[in-house]
Amino acid sequence: MKQWTKEERYRVLHAPDEIIDLHRQIVKSPYRQHYHIQPITGLLNDPNGFVYHNGYWHLFYQWCPWGAVHGLKYWYEVQSEDLIHWINMGVGIKPDHDFDNKGAYSGSALVTEQSIYLYYTGNHRDENWQRTPYTCLVNMRDDGSLHKYSKPLFGPSPNYTEHQRDPKIIYHKENETYYIMLGAQSRDHHGRIIFYKSKTFNKDYEFAGELKVEGYEDFGDMWECPSIEHIGDVDVLIFCPQHLKLKDRGNSIHHNGYLIGHMDYETLTFHHDGSFHVLDFGFDSYAAECCANIGDDNKAVLIAWMGLPDSSYPTDDEDWSGCLTMPRELTIQNRRLIQKPLKGFEDLRQEALPLATKTLPTACELDLHITGALDMQLCKSDDHDGLTIRYEPVHRTITIDRSHMHKRFNIEQGESRMRQLHQDLNHLRIFIDASSIEIYVNDGEALFTSRIFPTKDEHGLVIKGQVEGQIYALDRAVKDNFQF
Structure with missing residues (x-):
């Protein structure tokens, strides 16, 4: 397997002719998928910015173009009219500012009356390779053009380690407030979720506090990709705790799961029913992302990375890796999430x-x-x-x-x-x-x-x-x- 230098992993992509031959090579692989989203080249991991707008489903994935390696990350866009048939649209967010000089990391999307806004983590590293994470914003207009804000919305909280990422934007109608929740790590290395809030979706965010989740104060050393989805009459807290082992999960230390309960935004407390449930009992599912707006409070649509951190796959030797799961419909039944394939997949039957x-x-x-x-x-x-x-x-x-x-x-x-x-x-x-x-x-x-x-x-x-x-x-x- 190829050993990558730091310079190779974090090389800037300037033009399509730098990777077109790689694409021509990997599409010949017998492992290219028929109905799953996969990278045009290189490595795909977390799904991001999943949203419905003007008749189209927009979805991005984290992408390192050079090979099956985690390095300089871009957002790459795919698009669909039915959540089943997808086409490649091209490079979305590029790490082209100082505050994201080493990658555009995961995030979410918000639809306003005018356009789509994409919230992501800018991964900045200085000359000593010290990381500073920034929460950043991009406006995606209806002509497909992306316009990045010249400054981040905010920087890291000093009360946590450098691991603060994966912004999830939430608008809470009752108090007319926008919240951004981030996965974080406490100074004593415990997984946490922190909140920022503003009355405006694109400016003036202030630190609101840490989410209180009783009984889960020592549950992994980092929580990634957090979100809160309201389904039916309950709230669902979805997150990825890292570096812990769970029953019947073998030696896997990275998980994707959820708690069911009620979110109190005034006190930043998630009142739950006690049990952490694994979203997927298979080997390869992580970084689940729910669509921001499907127009039905009784269900959600989820898609996840069909892979895990710190793992390798046979196509690594072909210079590509990763795909996304099928989109799934989520509903609540007996205080548990029920996941089903979307009805449209039946139309693929031959x-x-x-x-x-x-x-x-x-x-x-x-x-x-x-x-x-x-x-x-x-x-x-x-x-x-x-x-x-x-x-x-x-x-x-x-x-x-x-x-x-x-x-x-x-x-x-x-x-x-x-x-x-x-x-x-x-x-x-x-x-x-x-x-x-x-x-x-x-x-x-x-x-x-x-x-x-x-x-x-x-x-x-x-x-x-x-x-x-x-x-x-x-x-x-x-x-x-x-x-x-």
């Missing part, structure tokens, strides 16, 4: 295949109804069992294991994930793409998202159990074009 099919299409969906125990092998070959799914009715446990794939990676984090269900397993919707799998359990009760990289011989299917259903080949929905 020919229907019977369950007796021995070879799976590269991009496909399995819609299965199950009674009793289940033992499945997906992406099986003659000498490898592929990815296995097992359900044991006695304990109501479903287990996903990818240790039997030919290409194994991030082994130290563990290669199996287990979830105990609240009711018997009765339904699975499994979405397979060229290098990923997303398993929706019992109409959204649980979700397993993982990267997989089957070889040309790993496309077999074996199902043992009482199962009925259908397999559908899926059409391509993401245009893999080069757009600078």
